[in-house]
Structures are given as C-alpha cells and as structure tokens.
Amino acid sequence: MNLDPAFLNNLTLVLTGFGVAFVIALWVSLVIWTYRDIRNRARDPLVQTLSTLLVGLLNLPGVLVYLVLRPPRTLEDEYQRTLEEEALLAAIEDQLLCPGCERRVKDAWMICPNCQTKLKKNCHECGKLMELPWNICPYCGTPELGMRREGMSMDDVLRNLDSGKTDLSDQLDVDLSGE
Known part of the structure; x- marks a missing residue:
C-alpha cells in the first residue's frame, strides 16, 4: 500500500489547519469565559482586565493561574450569604432577654423564672400585662x-x-x- 506524498501533504495541512482552528477557538472561548466569570466575582475593573489578559496571554497556564487566584464565591453568593447572616442576627436580636440574668424570656411572662426579676406588671382594671415604664x-x-x-x-x-x-x-x- 503506497500512499501518495501529495495526498499525505494535503492531509497533514488539513489536520494542522483544524488543529490550529481548534486551539484558537479554545483560546478565544477561555478568554470569554474568564471575562464572564471574573465579572461575576469581582467589581474592580482592574482585576477584571488583568484576569482576562492573564488568560489571553498565557492560554492554558493562564487559566490554571486564574483558577487558583480567583475569588471563591460570586458576588451573588456573597450577597445571599450576607442576607442570611442579617436574617440570623435579626432573629437573635428579636428574642427578649431578662435584664437581670440575660436569659431568654417570653413576651407573655411577668417574672423571669430564672432570677425572679419583674418583667411586666398587670393593669389593675383589665388585668392585661403592661411594660414596667408605662403609666x-x-x-x-x-x-x-x-x-x-x-x-x-x-x-x-x-x-x-x-x-x-x-x-x-x-x-x-x-x-x-x-x-
């Protein structure tokens, strides 16, 4: 089986062309992906530009360096985490504490069961609980x-x-x- 050298030369050129086109497409797609990813992770335009240039100049090694150095969470994840923390803090702050022993008490309690500090007083007319400073x-x-x-x-x-x-x-x- 003899192969024509011209055929092998053309086949090599076509395969090399496809390989180069694939590498260029991979390079462009990595640059675009890096730009979109860093835009979701950082607000600083300088960081966005440097990250994109790093991948643009170094290609695959640049992507590896970028993956190591990029922020671990997106801005949306950070925002959601902040909201969750604020909700937890608000829930903790909403709980009433005894002024005497600083343990949690319920709103309907008149006296702290732990230290017997007076928390509220009864109205002499209707019997409902009133705050201590109310006249x-x-x-x-x-x-x-x-x-x-x-x-x-x-x-x-x-x-x-x-x-x-x-x-x-x-x-x-x-x-x-x-x-």
Missing part, C-alpha cells in the same frame, strides 16, 4: 394606681375620692372625646 394601660386606658392624670387638679382628685368614684377610665374616655 397608663394601652388596652383599657386606665392610669396606673397612684398616678395623677395630666390637667387634673388636686381638688378634682380629692373630689373624686370623696364621691367614691375610683374608675378614672370613664373620665379619661370623656376627656379624649372632647366633652
């Missing part, structure tokens, strides 16, 4: 016992005591309605 019940509008209402003189207070009228919530409703 008036937000549920029924009754002032806390021993607290004077604004705009009420000492004579009015004494008159109410003499008449036996102790329910100040009716007066408060009248004052709020403007009568």
Whole structure:
C-alpha cells in the first residue's frame, strides 16, 4: 500500500489547519469565559482586565493561574450569604432577654423564672400585662394606681375620692372625646 506524498501533504495541512482552528477557538472561548466569570466575582475593573489578559496571554497556564487566584464565591453568593447572616442576627436580636440574668424570656411572662426579676406588671382594671415604664394601660386606658392624670387638679382628685368614684377610665374616655 503506497500512499501518495501529495495526498499525505494535503492531509497533514488539513489536520494542522483544524488543529490550529481548534486551539484558537479554545483560546478565544477561555478568554470569554474568564471575562464572564471574573465579572461575576469581582467589581474592580482592574482585576477584571488583568484576569482576562492573564488568560489571553498565557492560554492554558493562564487559566490554571486564574483558577487558583480567583475569588471563591460570586458576588451573588456573597450577597445571599450576607442576607442570611442579617436574617440570623435579626432573629437573635428579636428574642427578649431578662435584664437581670440575660436569659431568654417570653413576651407573655411577668417574672423571669430564672432570677425572679419583674418583667411586666398587670393593669389593675383589665388585668392585661403592661411594660414596667408605662403609666397608663394601652388596652383599657386606665392610669396606673397612684398616678395623677395630666390637667387634673388636686381638688378634682380629692373630689373624686370623696364621691367614691375610683374608675378614672370613664373620665379619661370623656376627656379624649372632647366633652
């Protein structure tokens, strides 16, 4: 079996042409992939340019160097991770802590079961829990016992005591309605 040298020469030229075209296509695709990948991983234009030039000049060794040096996470992954951390911190901060022992307490607790610190107080009228600094019940509008209402003189207070009228919530409703 004799092969024609001209045929072998043409076959070698065609295979070499395909090989060169493949290497060029591989090189261009690696440069494009690197540019797209670094754009998703870094905001700095200098880093984007240098990474793309590294792969453009060194081809496969440049891709290997780029893979070693590139940021491990994309910007989207970092953003999602930051959101998750913020959500966890918000969940931790939303939990109420006892001012005495700093253990977690529930919102409906009146006293800390661990250190017996008073957390809330009962309204003497409706019985619902109020925060300690509150002077008036937000549920029924009754002032806390021993607290004077604004705009009420000492004579009015004494008159109410003499008449036996102790329910100040009716007066408060009248004052709020403007009568």
